[in-house]
Structure formats: structure tokens, C-alpha cells
Amino acid sequence: MKKPKILFLCTGNSCRSQMAEGFARFYKGEDFDVYSAGVEKHGMNPYAVAVMKEVGIDLAAHKSKTVDELPEEPFDFVVTVCDNAKERCPWFPARTKLVHRSFPDPPALTAQMNDGPEKMEVYRRVRDQIEAFIKTIPEVFQEQ
DSSP: OOOOEEEEEESSSSSHHHHHHHHHHHHHTTTOEEEEEESSOOOOOHHHHHHHHHTTOOOTTOOOOBGGGSOSSOOSEEEEOSHHHHHHOOOOOTTSEEEEOOOOOHHHHTTTOOSSHHHHHHHHHHHHHHHHHHTTTTHHHHHO
């Protein structure tokens, strides 16, 4: 039996959607095929990679990609993880369940910060929020 497919969609597929994909593969990989993409491609965010590594999830080999670069198989669930992705979400077939859960944007929140513990703490806080959300799958899909 084929596993349901989840796509985590963000603006640039550099941070939040990549974190969501990493956690979903870790916690839900036996039950779901998991993907991430962006409405644009921004490249991988090194701070996102670093804070995920702290919790044992390696994103170093991940690549930033757009929806057009994904397999053409239909997704069962598309989760937009930022408001911009929700507003710019491409068309998906009617059978695809769209779920929106907006998380703060660490690069925007830290744009004026120097490298250091405060900057990393912002990324850790968002990482932990995403992890908590991922742990609610699949129950959260029934709520929406």
C-alpha cells in the first residue's frame, strides 16, 4: 500500500519547510512520504541546518527546490508553513488537503543580529515550534 504524501511549502525552501521535512521524516517517515519545496528557491539556510543538527537531524544534503522540481505524483496533504506560501500556493488537485500553519521567519527576525547565541536561539525557538506541530500529525489533518 502506498503511503500518503505530505508536502511542506514555504517561500524559499531554505529554513522552515526544510525543518518540517526533516522532523516529519524522523517522526512520521514510516507512515508518510515527505517532501518540501518553496514557491521560490533561496538555497539552504546554514543556521537551520545547524540547529537541526543539534537535535540529530542532518539537513546538510538537502537542496532548496520549487514545486516544479518535485515528482509529478499527487500529494495527499500540502502544509503551508508561512503566510506568503499560503497566499502564493500553486494549484493542487481537489483531493489534496491544504493545511496552513504559519511559523515565524527566523531569517527575517534575525536580519539585524550579529552571529551569536541570540541569533541561534531564534532558530531554535522556531525549530521547536515546528517539531511540536509535526508531532500532531496525522491528528491535525482531521481538524482542518
